[in-house]
Amino acid sequence: MNIAVCIKQILDPELPPRDFQIDRRTKKAVAANAPLVISPFDENALEVALKLREKSGEGKVTAIAAGPSTAQDALRKALAMKADEAVHVSDPAFEQLDSDGIASTLAAAITQLGGFDLVLFGRQAGDWDFGQVGSLVAEKLELPCVTFVSRAEPSDGNLSLRREADNGFELIEATPPLVLTVTNDETNAPRLPSVRDTMMAFRKPIRTLSLADLGVDASALVAAAYVEVRDIFIPVQEGHCEMVSGENGEELAANLVRRLVDLKVL
């Protein structure tokens, strides 16, 4: 089974609010010295892909990242996790592309690379939380799409999927080719690459494609705007936490209960 996993490099979502800044002119977060990471759900998607390859005993996993030159670091990490191949779609126009522009680009890359049974995405990126690119790519490629998948097992040429839904989950049988978006659960926590694999990843090639290579007209994508950012701002947090006092567990517990009774929540 040949699997493509589309990954996005983002500003580390764990960056504490005090270090987080935005530029109201570019309407983006300031990367400055903040660490860049693979968007967390994309790592879950990589893990699902790698497990599927291991279970089916054949096929390969190709990580695809669209973004600036730093996206190569994300691809190195994917290679260190034991993805077989890495493809970097790079173009100066990316700065101006929205979800739909990126989806068109990825759809073109997936078509040109060819031969994928499965195309995986994280359910949403940990920066803008749009949760659209996987679904939009599915529509562009006219493939069926199952969202919020936490587990995938090969079964006689088909796949058994577990899809997380409100108040429970669904078991779905699906016939490739198809698109999946992946959500986290305890079975798909991303593996930690070994030091050796991390070193080896630097020797593996990363294939680079430009929009011209893909036959995509960047200016047309920019013109066909899907969503526009009008403004971005940091909301004012009003912090006035009352710390409960006490010398030991019993005192703290007693004082907390007293305050909760005062607040009439007990």
Next chain:
Amino acid sequence: MPAILTIAAMTNGRLPAPALETLGAALSLSAKLNPSRPAAESVVSAIIGGPGAVAAAAQELARRGAGRVIAVEHESLADYQAELYLQAAEAAQAVVRADVILFAADSAGRDLAPRLAARLGGGLVTDCVALDVDADAVTVLMIKPVYGGKAMAVLSTPRRPQLATIRPRTMEAPPPLSEASPDGAGSSESEAAAAFAPEFVPFAPEAGRPQATRLIERIQEKVEGVRLDDARIVVSGGRGLGGPEGFQQVSSLASTLGAAVGASRAAVDAGWAPANLQVGLTGKMIGPDLYIAVGISGAMQHMAGVSSAKHIVAINTDPDAPIFALAELGVAADYRTVLPALCAKLKEVVGT
């Protein structure tokens, strides 16, 4: 007059609660788009489901102020299946030709909205917490938290139709149009209710194409004790619990309080709690009267899930944990010393 369409999928045979909140969002947007007209006039609600189930849901949408209710009802829609529900949503829009389409950001809405946007050539902003109207009086401004809630963004789409999904528990469900009289339903109201029937939209699923995805089984989550979604009190545990044993203590505090148990994403990823207990931007959005966070650092991603909680209590060993900036009451101590004492004290006070 621009029409606003809300689309809801029946969930387990019922109208999901976020569908009414989305109707509330549509009515207040309508008042801003068409200030001189009654808000209900331009609001159409569509409900999608299997035979027999949708009539009561349609009636509820009408009773809550939808100006027009349409139903897409078919035996193939008895269970949620993305491809068929998408076709049903397309059928609804083909009848209404709305300028604005709203979904709840629940599992059906998050699944359907991007693909419907693609099929209609529209533009979508997901997980909005507020909607407004631009100076041109036609462009919808969609406000959503980004960067895990560290920032807010105002977005719009130049495409038509304009689509948005509405984050659950951020908008008010509209009240019923006429309140029942104190001794029960008034007679004129029950007559009106009995006479109400939605407009049924003809629906025939595309024949001939074999379904590439097939629903085998839907499994309702089994939760011991109180359900997270409607709990008045929730006790959640996070990475700071240090292991699954810590969750036992969280559970016993919850049962003492008659509360539901929740978890942060870190605790779910560690395998200490099942995924259906995850609270946060990508888990459950809850609004309890009291939220007790134990060993949770307070990542914005998590706090976004409890932004409508009335009171937040944080118990964490690290006095600098960001959660203390967001909580109302804080206990900077090891939960291992506090929780057993807290359970004992609560048993005295609550008397269980």
